[in-house]
Amino acid sequence: MIKKLILAFFILLLGASVALFVYKTEPKLNKNFETQRAFFKKFPFRLGCDLSNGSFLTYKADVSAVPTGQATESMDALRDVIERRINIFGVSEPVVQVENGGLISGGGEKLIICLPGVTDVKKATEMIGQTPVLEFKTEAPKDAPQSVTVDENGVANLSIGSLYSPTELTGRYLQKATLTFNDTTREPQVSLQFDDTGTKLFAKITKENIGKTVAIYLDGSPVSVPVVREEIPNGQAVISGSFTPAEAKLLVGRLNSGALPVPISLLSTQTIGATLGEKAINAGVKATIIGFLLIALFLILWYRLPGLIAVLSLSIFVSIILSLFKLLPVTLTAAGIAGFIISMGVAVDANVLIFERVKEELRSGRTIADAVKLGFSRAWLSIRDSNISNLITALILFWFGTSLIKGFALTLGMGVIVSMFSAIIITRIFLSALILIGEGKVARFLFSSGISK
Amino acid sequence: MFIVKHKKIFIGISIALVLFSIVSLFVFGLKVGIDFKGGALTEVVYKTERPKQVALNQSLDALNFGSMLLQPTGDFGYIVKSRDLNDAEHAQLLRTLGDSDILTETSFSSIGPPIGRELTRKAIMALILISLAIIAFIAFAFRKVSQPVKSWKYGLIAIVTLLHDVMIPIGLFVALSHYYGAEVDTLFVVAILTILGLSVSDTIVIFDRIRENLRNEAHIEKASFSDIVGKSLGQSFVRSICTSLTVILVLLALFFFGPITTKYFALILTTGMFFGTYSSIFLASPLLVWVEEWQKK
Numbered sequence: 001m002i003k004k005l006i007l008a009f010f011i012l013l014l015g016a017s018v019a020l021f022v023y024k025t026e027p028k029l030n031k032n033f034e035t036q037r038a039f040f041k042k043f044p045f046r047l048g049c050d051l052s053n054g055s056f057l058t059y060k061a062d063v064s065a066v067p068t069g070q071a072t073e074s075m076d077a078l079r080d081v082i083e084r085r086i087n088i089f090g091v092s093e094p095v096v097q098v099e100n101g102g103l104i105s106g107g108g109e110k111l112i113i114c115l116p117g118v119t120d121v122k123k124a125t126e127m128i129g130q131t132p133v134l135e136f137k138t139e140a141p142k143d144a145p146q147s148v149t150v151d152e153n154g155v156a157n158l159s160i161g162s163l164y165s166p167t168e169l170t171g172r173y174l175q176k177a178t179l180t181f182n183d184t185t186r187e188p189q190v191s192l193q194f195d196d197t198g199t200k201l202f203a204k205i206t207k208e209n210i211g212k213t214v215a216i217y218l219d220g221s222p223v224s225v226p227v228v229r230e231e232i233p234n235g236q237a238v239i240s241g242s243f244t245p246a247e248a249k250l251l252v253g254r255l256n257s258g259a260l261p262v263p264i265s266l267l268s269t270q271t272i273g274a275t276l277g278e279k280a281i282n283a284g285v286k287a288t289i290i291g292f293l294l295i296a297l298f299l300i301l302w303y304r305l306p307g308l309i310a311v312l313s314l315s316i317f318v319s320i321i322l323s324l325f326k327l328l329p330v331t332l333t334a335a336g337i338a339g340f341i342i343s344m345g346v347a348v349d350a351n352v353l354i355f356e357r358v359k360e361e362l363r364s365g366r367t368i369a370d371a372v373k374l375g376f377s378r379a380w381l382s383i384r385d386s387n388i389s390n391l392i393t394a395l396i397l398f399w400f401g402t403s404l405i406k407g408f409a410l411t412l413g414m415g416v417i418v419s420m421f422s423a424i425i426i427t428r429i430f431l432s433a434l435i436l437i438g439e440g441k442v443a444r445f446l447f448s449s450g451i452s453k
Numbered sequence: 454m455f456i457v458k459h460k461k462i463f464i465g466i467s468i469a470l471v472l473f474s475i476v477s478l479f480v481f482g483l484k485v486g487i488d489f490k491g492g493a494l495t496e497v498v499y500k501t502e503r504p505k506q507v508a509l510n511q512s513l514d515a516l517n518f519g520s521m522l523l524q525p526t527g528d529f530g531y532i533v534k535s536r537d538l539n540d541a542e543h544a545q546l547l548r549t550l551g552d553s554d555i556l557t558e559t560s561f562s563s564i565g566p567p568i569g570r571e572l573t574r575k576a577i578m579a580l581i582l583i584s585l586a587i588i589a590f591i592a593f594a595f596r597k598v599s600q601p602v603k604s605w606k607y608g609l610i611a612i613v614t615l616l617h618d619v620m621i622p623i624g625l626f627v628a629l630s631h632y633y634g635a636e637v638d639t640l641f642v643v644a645i646l647t648i649l650g651l652s653v654s655d656t657i658v659i660f661d662r663i664r665e666n667l668r669n670e671a672h673i674e675k676a677s678f679s680d681i682v683g684k685s686l687g688q689s690f691v692r693s694i695c696t697s698l699t700v701i702l703v704l705l706a707l708f709f710f711g712p713i714t715t716k717y718f719a720l721i722l723t724t725g726m727f728f729g730t731y732s733s734i735f736l737a738s739p740l741l742v743w744v745e746e747w748q749k750k
Binding site: 058271302334335392396409 | 496539540565572586647650653696698699701703706707715719
């Protein structure tokens, strides 16, 4: 008997520490959050795009040109490039996910991007779509045809493009770009290091154009037109336009993030305005608390002492789920919060089934201890079966769903699984310890339920 | 048990409710949202006063973006529904609605038709798969009960009640969408699919009790099938109501206090849960007895 008490106490302690973890790691609850040790600051709730005021973009990736079997690799490479591009712009916690078009679900490879805090879709798509095109061009032969255009005001324009002819050397052969400063002028410049092919091409270009100019084009316009003095065999070049340090840094970042491995096109965009996300979170929290209180009230009024125990294990259930959300982490959306709230209702189902069974056994004249024991073992089958059907739904929804459906299926599924543990094991431990109150009239009253005496 | 005794009345009520839902589905039609057919939804809130709808409609028509729908929302806002828009068109639309200093855009989503088509396909696949999985599960759960009603008939009845539980919320939603402009979106599909899981679990609680009583009382020749079903129902309807009540309580909290995006979702689920419980008690068991009586004839 002592063993059961110790076990119950131990579970209580464990539950309390999980709850403490959630409390400590949540800035909105913990007033001393800022003065916490760094460990507790590492686990915020991860909010989905619909809750964090941002942009949500879906791109379709065209992998038709990629050899079969390498689609996954190139999608991962695409994700990395886009992540690097977004990081340059300092967006906090962007989420970039690849959504594979499976055999059954179909629909091709997609890239889903969530940019918290970016409410300007135009800026966001520019940020993602920008590929810096770096080209090296040599002087065109003197006799090459030059194109002159005359605009509507009668001013003749000599197109500079025709003065230079393109070479094979482009940003494709770039290995690394770094920000450096000119030794004499102290002006910021961008140093380039080519890869092997690029080095050979650059050596050839410089060798053939000694004394002439080579134009470095960025996004179609020349940024630097240096004169070649000698052949450069080591594959190093410098772009020394008149950059500000910030511009130079941005260019370095863009060059290093590289080109997209597969072409992408925008399928859908979604922006959540400044206050909408916050409202949704507050409403979600409010609904959770009220839902919890309603269940607690019902359980205690209807099931009395066992009901109180069920509320206790439901609290532990909520703590475990919330800390799992933080630890895994699970990206929370409005639908995900709904899944969690519903799982609270489903979680106590098992308790209801057990308590009804216990009541029945009590009525047939068993002692409280026997009734509790039998109640658990006899209710198990229907608990298992009713939870399985919910798990089937959650699993298939998760397998098929778009990110919105996945969020719901994940929180609901997690809830169902954790609730099997909390409603059966935890409640059982507490109830077994409570049997100590004996078989008196008061005890039997406390273990009955409904409107009976 | 009065429910078993008057089974024809209760089966009749359910048939009437389902018929009513089907009629409302055909009369009102299901309004499909941009999630499935593609399109754009722009929501703006004006700071002091919103322009007149007629005037705004005229300037919107001038944009030539095809058919557009302007809906007032709240006291100062409008929702504009249109075909899917690219960046330039989106900016153009915002300028037409007003300068950026008199309004703020609270949300914008634009979904290309391919995504909608894909979602439709996925939703149908999920519906088929979940139904199949649940049928298989029911058949498995009741494989050992075969006297006097074969286990596949339990499964069949569970599916009939499932359809009942799904049809009624759909009927209600169709009426809602007619009067309040609700549209079928991803969450609607999720709600329907979740009802499938929740409703079958409720039916199982009662069938489980019938299964147990049949096992225990198999040796008693006197007890008729309808008596056993009636007795099982009497023993388990309280718990069936209580398990649903806990879920309905949280769903009501979600409906009244939760985020706007999940309001209809919570409402559909609440209806689904309510009729799921109703059908487990007042439809599934009466049907079971009816099948057994029909077999004997």
